Amino acid sequence: MQLSINDNIIHTELEADTPLLWLLRDELGLNSTKFGCGMGLCGACTVHLNGQPVRSCSLTIAAIGNNKITTIEGENSAQIQCLKAVWMQQNIPQCGYCQVGQLMSASALLKQNNNPDEATINAAMSGNICRCGTYVRIKAGIIAAAKQIRVIEV
Template sequence: MTKLNINGNDIHTELSADTPLLWLLRDELKLTATKFGCGLGQCGACTVHVNGQAVRSCITPIASLSGQTIETMEHVNTELMTALKRQWQVHNVPQCGYCQVGQLMTASSLLNQNQQPSIHEIEQAMSGNICRCGTYGRIKTAILQTAEQLATEIK
């Protein structure tokens, strides 16, 4: 049995220790905001936070997560995420929308660690997230605008 803390709840599962977190989230817990994309950890659609860090849930075995805090989009309801979502809308980032949860989870992890990232730091942090619609420029702008907005509100 594996014990995990997901979205503030202690979860006990009998799934095999090598089961990817994504399948526990989607199939067992019905937390479907986290998407299945490539299954190889290369597209970022399955991104969740583990101890605040962006992690690919499709390649992360549940056994490796014991004692760690896991958050999905269903639970991340912070001022930062609200600000990011607002800028996503302002800059018309979502097109098909499939990658957006992973994009937002990665962006929020970045801004939690670095409130004033450079373009290079944004590109580096977001490089593992694929957007089939090609809205990368809009994503970068939305992240920069969010950082600027939050910096202004803090002062």
């Protein structure tokens, strides 16, 4: 099977029903994408499929086809860079385990909407659980990053 991951063509012999997450982690060593639930409920494994956030634990490699997969290792958009800078400045992560998934959901959101209101943020981010409870800071961080992006885009 052949897949496009981070703009590289990947050949894999794994079974077709293998979730993308385990190709990424156990075969390609792309460890930033995390395992949290295996049922698409927690968002720790969020990657982009043609720019849309998807849960890689519940997406089989057979279902990917010609669509382009981007993990945080290959995500270099202005959105992710602004988000990462804010995440640093505002000390957002605690344990940090969920934060790559949070960033991938947030960057997909900001690509769609560079000025999201609170309800939009809630809708885009409620699929990503953080057990350390950093939600107040994540929300403030997304608003701050959106502001920076609007400045860049002007």
